[in-house]
Amino acid sequence: MIVELGHYALVLALALAIAGGTLPFYGALRGDERLMAIAPSTTIMQFVFVAFSFAALTHAYLVSDFSVLNVVENSHSLKPLLYKITGVWGNHEGSMLLWVLILALFGALVALFGNNLPLKLKALVLSVQAWIGVAFLTFILATSNPFIRLLNPPVEGNDLNPVLQDIGLAVHPPLLYLGYVGCSISFAFAIAALIDGRIDAAWARWVRPWTLTAWLFLTLGIAMGSYWAYYELGWGGWWFWDPVENASFMPWLAATALLHSAIVMEKREALKIWTILLAILTFSLSLLGTFLVRSGVLTSVHAFATDPTRGIFILCILCLFIGGGLALFALRAGTLSQGGLFAPISREGALVFNNLMLTAACATVLVGTLYPLALEALTGEKISVGAPFFNMTFGPLMVPLLIAVPFGPFLAWKRGDIIAVGERLLFAFGAAVLVVVIGLALMGFSAAMSLLGLALAVWLMVGAASEIAFRIKLFRAPLMESWRRGVGLPRSAWGTAVAHFGLGVTLLGIIASTAWNTEIITTMKPGDTVTIGSRTLTMDGFLPVSGGTYRGTAVRFTLRQGGAVVTTLEPEKRLYTVQNTPTTEASIKTFGFSQLYVSLGDIGADGATTVRIYWKTLITLIWLGAMVMAGGAALSLSDRRLRVGAPKPARRAAPATAVPAE
Structure with missing residues (x-):
């Protein structure tokens, strides 16, 4: 019964999204305050129903309800509780429900905490957000229903992809989606401003905290995904320029540019066209990432390769919002005023330079990601664009940007003194x-x-x-x-x-x-020793391991320095019996900001084992940074000035009128 209620809640959420997208929008065009006032309540109730639907699916996973097809395909009764929960979004249908839940959450937050927004702007923002919800709720109900029942349910489920059974997957997707979907608010603000015709410093200050929030979570999501790939996939790398990694990195670059552009618009009412365009492009890149992951055009451990019907549906959504947003921007761009003028050497100039470099870098990643896909679609030829291309193109764009970063905050608005800044x-x-x-x-x-x-x-x-x-x-x-x-x-x-x-x-x-980085790939047997700098690593022997739906073998190593035992490491080779899938679990020990990383290869019948040993100098600084x-973004969000509109210029007092003496 709970499953049916969860499905029904999604239908009600769709109905509320249609009402919230239509009535307040019509009210904003007609100036009807009663219709505009409907937007917050419909938005909040939409979130309530989507949250109930998500809770219903989670309950089905927790009780191992194998009458639900989604649970059968992605869960198992012996799976640990944590991985039963992460299994909810470890698949296409459940992850899309999480996507819509976060979309509804951001809309509800604007409805609850956007009291400083003008009524018309707030109604338009929530209407745009509601129409995005309509598109994805329709997509879920039409092609990706997570509540499909089975007439003859099996006794046991098929288990979750073993690579996804990790604590990192309990954290990475929600964080990443909070960043991905959070960009929809900036997009909604941009479309609402284009419709309303009000684009000023106050608008920039209103949009900044929402963009900053999305950027914060996107930063944490990318970092968590990088660390998960580093320790879970067993290859010792932290970034591979995988197309799906790039799909999350591109919105991050665009959102970074948007944040800096909004600052110029807020302080000087300049770069209006550029700021609006970046707000549209940032969410467009988020939608593009959603399409790449779910269309089946990519094969990746991060991707949900699904049938083409779903891919075409998402492509239509992508074309609708990207095409519609850019078309509206083209119609309205000519009506936007230029704003304040500034010298090239100024804080505005530094931020413009920052934007140009970030945008060029984003375009480079976009080309490197899409070119192989486009070439294969047009000619059937398969090529791979990997790290060498990105290192040769992305890196040189970042160097001048990083050199310029410390100059920006020291420069004055409108016109700066580069010599004085150099002295500082x-x-x-x-x-x-x-x-x-x-x-x-x-x-x-x-x-x-x-x-x-x-x-x-x-x-x-x-x-x-x-x-x-x-x-x-x-x-x-x-x-x-x-x-x-x-x-x-x-x-x-x-x-x-x-x-x-x-x-x-x-x-x-x-x-x-x-x-x-020090890398040693060797074959070891119990008793063998390898020297790593001033330390020695000795292979002691084998240990059986088991848990949940896997069994396997761990190899114990002892690390010594100067003859004294420093620590032990136990990397594993696991076999998940339900899907008959082997995995490698690396063992990592941290020394200050550096790490010793040990991963296993094949284990021979005679005990000879291929071992990968890495010494990673200061590698933890990547994720600590x-x-x-x-943390810097969170500190900025706590600034009270971001919770109120931009101050209005004070009016000059009218000259006093002389009163004749009586």
Whole structure:
């Protein structure tokens, strides 16, 4: 009965989405406040019904209701509780329901916390959001119903893809979807503004927190997915330029550009056309990622390869919203005013440069991702575009951008003094040069390129710290005065500096783990020892392992330094018996910010085992930096100024009229 109620709740949610998309929109066009006031209530109730539907599907997984086809295909009664829950979104139908749940959640949040929005703008935003919900609810009910019953249910289920039975999959998809789907709010704001004709500094301030929220979750989602692939797939890499990885990375690049563009629009009412276009393109790239993952055009561990009917349906949704959004933008772009003028050397100029580089980088990733698909569709020829292409195209675009990042916050609006900014960044420049000099002295010129990468990371981190030090007059004023200035500094300023610092931390981890990674691939038997730097790794023997729906073998290794035992590692080879699928579970030990990574290959009948051993220098900084960037975004979100509209220019007081004396 609960399953049927969950299905029915989806139908009711669709009806509410149609009402919420139609009536408030009509009211906004006619100026009818009563119809516009319907939008919040329909949006909130739509979320309630979708949430109930999602809870009903989750209940079916928890009780192992094998009369539901979706549960049969993706669960098993012996599966641990956590993986029963993650199985809800570990498949196409369930993940689409999660997608719509988050879409409805963001709409409900705007309805509840958008009280500072003008009634007409709020009604239009929620109407656009509702029509997106209509499209995807129709898609689920027509092609991807997760509540299909079986007349003759089996006794047991088929289990979830073993690679997805991991704690990372309990966290990665929800985070990623919060970022993906969160971009829909920026899109809704852009379409509403184009319809309403009101695009000003207040609009930019209203859209910033929603974009920042989506960017925050997208950052965490990408980082979590990267770490999951690193430890779960057993290959020791943290990024593969997989098309599905790129599908989440492209909206992140576009959202980053949108955030910076919205700042210019808020402060100077400039870049209006560019900001609106970026808001449309960011969500368009999110929809493109949804299409790539679910159309069956990609084969990836991340992808839900499904039948072409679903792919065509999503392609129609993609064309409708992308094409419709861009068509409306083309019609309205000519009516947008130019905004404030500024010199090339200014904060606006730095942000424009930032946007150009990010957009070009996004276009590069887009071409590298879609070109093989387009070529195969047109000619039947299959090619692979991998890391060499992206490293040669994406990397050179990022270098000038990263060099410019510390300059932006120091430059004044409208017209800046590049020489004065250079003086304020002398300490950061000196620290970067010092890294190169010391590195060359220790490692020689063969490591010059890697040292330049480290210098760039230090330049970013020290540059971000220098911005805060300058603003609070650190060492130039009494300590208590600097403290008071720091406390009074806007949280958005702190957030920007923290996010830029986190970018430097991530870059430091990327450079160090790439340049000074040690890899050993060898065959070992019990008693054999391998030397890794100043440590030795000894293979002790085999241990049987089992749990849930798998059984397998672990190999115990002992790590010693100077004869003393440091730690033990137990990588595993598992066989998931239901699907008869083998997996490799790496064993990882962290030392400071570096890691020792041990993964197993084939195990021979005589005990000879292929072993992959990696020493990953400072690799944890990659994900730590992403967390710092997300922390900077959260700090900016706590700034009260982002919760209110932009201040209105004060009107000049009318001159007093002389009153004749009586």
